[in-house]
Amino acid sequence: MKKGNKYGTHRVIEPKGVLPQPANKIDNNMDEIYDNEILIDVQTLNIDSASFTDISARAGGDHEKIKEIMFEIVATQGKHRNPWTGSGGMLLGTVERIGDALVGKTDLKIGDKIATLVSLSLTPLRIDNIKEIRDEVDQVDIDGKAILFESGIYARIPADLPEKLALSALDVAGAPAQTAKLVKPGDTVVIIGAGGKSGMLCCYEAKKRAGITGKVIGITHSQKSTDRLTTLGFCDHVFPADATQPVAVLEKIEALTSGQLADVTINNVNISDTEMTSILITKDTGVVYFFSMATSFTKAALGAEGVGSDVTMIVGNGYTRGHAEITLQLLRESEKLRNIFTELYA
Amino acid sequence: MKKGNKYGTHRVIEPKGVLPQPANKIDNNMDEIYDNEILIDVQTLNIDSASFTDISARAGGDHEKIKEIMFEIVATQGKHRNPWTGSGGMLLGTVERIGDALVGKTDLKIGDKIATLVSLSLTPLRIDNIKEIRDEVDQVDIDGKAILFESGIYARIPADLPEKLALSALDVAGAPAQTAKLVKPGDTVVIIGAGGKSGMLCCYEAKKRAGITGKVIGITHSQKSTDRLTTLGFCDHVFPADATQPVAVLEKIEALTSGQLADVTINNVNISDTEMTSILITKDTGVVYFFSMATSFTKAALGAEGVGSDVTMIVGNGYTRGHAEITLQLLRESEKLRNIFTELYA
Numbered sequence: 001m002k003k004g005n006k007y008g009t010h011r012v013i014e015p016k017g018v019l020p021q022p023a024n025k026i027d028n029n030m031d032e033i034y035d036n037e038i039l040i041d042v043q044t045l046n047i048d049s050a051s052f053t054d055i056s057a058r059a060g061g062d063h064e065k066i067k068e069i070m071f072e073i074v075a076t077q078g079k080h081r082n083p084w085t086g087s088g089g090m091l092l093g094t095v096e097r098i099g100d101a102l103v104g105k106t107d108l109k110i111g112d113k114i115a116t117l118v119s120l121s122l123t124p125l126r127i128d129n130i131k132e133i134r135d136e137v138d139q140v141d142i143d144g145k146a147i148l149f150e151s152g153i154y155a156r157i158p159a160d161l162p163e164k165l166a167l168s169a170l171d172v173a174g175a176p177a178q179t180a181k182l183v184k185p186g187d188t189v190v191i192i193g194a195g196g197k198s199g200m201l202c203c204y205e206a207k208k209r210a211g212i213t214g215k216v217i218g219i220t221h222s223q224k225s226t227d228r229l230t231t232l233g234f235c236d237h238v239f240p241a242d243a244t245q246p247v248a249v250l251e252k253i254e255a256l257t258s259g260q261l262a263d264v265t266i267n268n269v270n271i272s273d274t275e276m277t278s279i280l281i282t283k284d285t286g287v288v289y290f291f292s293m294a295t296s297f298t299k300a301a302l303g304a305e306g307v308g309s310d311v312t313m314i315v316g317n318g319y320t321r322g323h324a325e326i327t328l329q330l331l332r333e334s335e336k337l338r339n340i341f342t343e344l345y346a
Numbered sequence: 347m348k349k350g351n352k353y354g355t356h357r358v359i360e361p362k363g364v365l366p367q368p369a370n371k372i373d374n375n376m377d378e379i380y381d382n383e384i385l386i387d388v389q390t391l392n393i394d395s396a397s398f399t400d401i402s403a404r405a406g407g408d409h410e411k412i413k414e415i416m417f418e419i420v421a422t423q424g425k426h427r428n429p430w431t432g433s434g435g436m437l438l439g440t441v442e443r444i445g446d447a448l449v450g451k452t453d454l455k456i457g458d459k460i461a462t463l464v465s466l467s468l469t470p471l472r473i474d475n476i477k478e479i480r481d482e483v484d485q486v487d488i489d490g491k492a493i494l495f496e497s498g499i500y501a502r503i504p505a506d507l508p509e510k511l512a513l514s515a516l517d518v519a520g521a522p523a524q525t526a527k528l529v530k531p532g533d534t535v536v537i538i539g540a541g542g543k544s545g546m547l548c549c550y551e552a553k554k555r556a557g558i559t560g561k562v563i564g565i566t567h568s569q570k571s572t573d574r575l576t577t578l579g580f581c582d583h584v585f586p587a588d589a590t591q592p593v594a595v596l597e598k599i600e601a602l603t604s605g606q607l608a609d610v611t612i613n614n615v616n617i618s619d620t621e622m623t624s625i626l627i628t629k630d631t632g633v634v635y636f637f638s639m640a641t642s643f644t645k646a647a648l649g650a651e652g653v654g655s656d657v658t659m660i661v662g663n664g665y666t667r668g669h670a671e672i673t674l675q676l677l678r679e680s681e682k683l684r685n686i687f688t689e690l691y692a
Binding site for chain 2: 007009017019021022117118121122151152153174245246247248276280284290293295297303304305306307308309310311312314315316317318319320321
C-alpha cells in the first residue's frame with residue numbers, strides 16, 4: 001500500500017498543495033487504498049440542508065434530475081461538495097477495509113457501522129447507484145464507496161439507540177461537548193437559540209455542570225419553542241426575544257441576574273447580527289462561545305472593543321475529543337431529551 | 347445633567363434601539379453633555395487606513411475635496427464612520443469636561459491629553475475646522491469636539507515618550523497584551539505576520555513570557571522583514587513563508603519543533619485564507635489567537651472540524667484591561683523596540 005498523508009493531501013489532484021476541502025478535484029479511485037485510509041461501503045448520504053435545498057430547487061424537485069446533478073458533482077470533483085453552496089454533509093456506512101498503517105491504531109473493525117463527522121466537501125466519494133431520495137430529511141440512499149482520512153472524525157452507531165435518533169444528535173455533537181468543557185459549578189449560563197436542536201442539548205448539559213448553585217437562562221425565538229423548553233425543565237429561566245436587539249436583551253438579562261450578567265454565553269442561533277447581544281450580556285471576565293455559522297468575525301472583534309469589554313470570544317469548533325460519545329450519552333441519561341428528539345427529529 | 351447610558355445609546359437618533367456603532371445617525375450636540383460623558387477638545391483624527399485611502403481616492407487626492415467629504419460624513423451621521431468602508435479610526439485630544447456621575451469614578455482629569463481607543467465609527471464628533479491633512483500618516487488636525495462614553499476606552503499620552511511613538515504602539519495595543527495573558531513559561535509560540543507592527547510587539551512579549559525553556563517562531567513575509575526581525579533577536583527562529591499554504595508551513599514548523607507543533611499561535615497577518623495554516627501548526631490542545639481582521643469565522647470553524655483538531659480558536663479582542671499601559675511599557679523596557687518603532691512609524 002502507498003503511504004498516505006494524515007490530512008489526505010495525497011488525494012488532491014488540483015490545485016496542488018492545498019487540502020482536500022478547498023481542492024477542486026480529488027482522486028476518488030477506491031480500487032486501491034492508501035495505508036492510512038479507511039474504505040467505507042456507503043449506505044446513506046446525509047446532504048447538508050443548504051446543499052440539498054439548492055440541488056432540489058435546480059432540479060425543480062424532480063428526482064431523476066437530482067440524481068443527474070449529484071452524479072455530475074462527484075464526476076467533476078471526486079467528492080460531493082455542492083459547487084453553488086460550497087457545503088457537504090455527512091455519510092453513513094460500514095467499514096470495508098482498513099489501511100495497514102492504521103491496524104492497532106484505530107478502534108474501528110471491519111463491519112462496524114459508522115457515521116463520518118467530517119464534511120462530504122472533503123471526502124473522496126464514488127457513487128455507483130442512487131437508490132432512494134428522501135426529500136423531507138435531505139437523505140439519499142446509494143450504492144457507493146468513500147474514504148475516511150487518518151485525521152477524519154467519525155462516530156460508531158450505537159446498538160442501543162435507534163439509528164435516526166443517534167444521527168440527529170451526532171449532527172450537532174460539538175455544541176453540548178464544548179458546553180461540558182466550559183461550564184463550571186455555580187456559573188450563570190445564557191444560551192441564545194436555546195429552543196433548537198443544539199440549544200436543547202446545551203441547556204441540559206449546562207444545567208448539569210452549573211448545578212444547583214448555577215443558573216441557566218434560555219433565550220428562544222417562538223412561543224412554541226419557549227413553551228417546549230419551559231416544559232423540559234432544564235433552564236432556570238426561559239424567555240423569547242429578538243437576539244439582534246442588544247439593548248432589550250441586556251435589560252432582561254440584567255434583571256434576571258441582579259446585574260451580574262453571564263459567566264458563559266453560548267450562541268447557537270443561525271441569524272446575523274447577534275454578536276453584540278452576546279458580548280453585552282456576558283461579564284467582562286466571561287466567555288462567549290459562538291456556535292452560529294452566521295457569526296461575523298469582524299462584528300465580534302470590533303464589537304467587544306467598541307464597548308470596552310474584556311470578554312473572551314471563542315470560535316465554535318464542531319469537534320472536540322469524545323464529542324460523539326458525550327452527546328449520545330445525553331440521550332441515554334435523559335428520557336426527556338430522548339423523547340423530544342424522537343418526536344421532532346427521528 | 348441628563349443621565350446617560352453606559353454604551354451611549356442615549357445619543358442614538360436612528361434607528362432606535364441599536365448601539366452607537368451600527369446607528370446611521372447619532373446626536374453630536376456638545377453644548378450640553380450627559381452625566382456620564384467626557385467632552386474632548388479634539389486635536390487630531392487618526393483616520394483608519396482603509397477609510398483614509400478610500401476618501402483620498404474619491405477626492406482624487408485633493409485636500410479641499412477631502413475636507414468636503416469629511417464634513418459631509420459628520421453632518422450626516424454625527425460621527426466619522428466612512429460610509430463606504432464602514433471603518434473609523436481614533437482621535438487625540440484634551441479632556442475638557444467630565445460628567446458629574448463620573449467624578450471620583452474616572453482617573454481622568456481636565457487637561458489630560460488622551461487618545462481614544464474606541465472607534466471613530468461610534469464616537470460623537472463635531473468638526474469646526476480642518477487645519478491640516480497629513481496623507482502619509484492618515485492624520486487630520488482639526489478644531490472640534492468629541493464625546494467619550496462611559497464604556498469608551500482611552501489611553502493617557504505618557505509624558506516620557508514621544509507622542510507619535512506612543513500613538514503608533516497604542517494603535518495595536520491589544521495584540522501584545524493578549525499575548526501576555528496567553529503565553530506560559532516553556533510554551534512554543536508561532537507568530538504569523540511577525541515582521542509587522544503588532545507582530546514585533548507580540549514576538550517580544552511572547553519571548554518574555556515563554557522564557558528560556560520556551561520557543562518563539564516568527565513567520566514573516568518579505569526578506570526585508572525577515573532580516574529586520576532576525577536582527578531584533580526576539581525569536582528563536584524566523585523564516586519567510588506564504589501563510590496561505592498550510593502544507594508547506596506545517597512541514598517547516600514540524601521540523602523546527604521536532605513534530606510537537608505550537609502551544610500558542612498568534613495570527614497577525616492581514617490577508618485571507620490563513621486560518622487552515624494557523625490550525626494545522628497548533629497542537630490539538632493548543633490555542634490559536636486570530637488578530638487578523640481578514641479571518642473568516644466559517645473557514646476557521648469548519649477548518650478545525652475538517653481535520654479533527656480540538657484546538658481552541660479565539661476571536662482577537664482589541665481590548666483587554668490595561669492593554670495601553672502594558673504596550674507602552676514594552677517601548678520603555680526595550681531599546682530595540684523603541685528604536686525600530688521610531689525608525690518605522692514615528
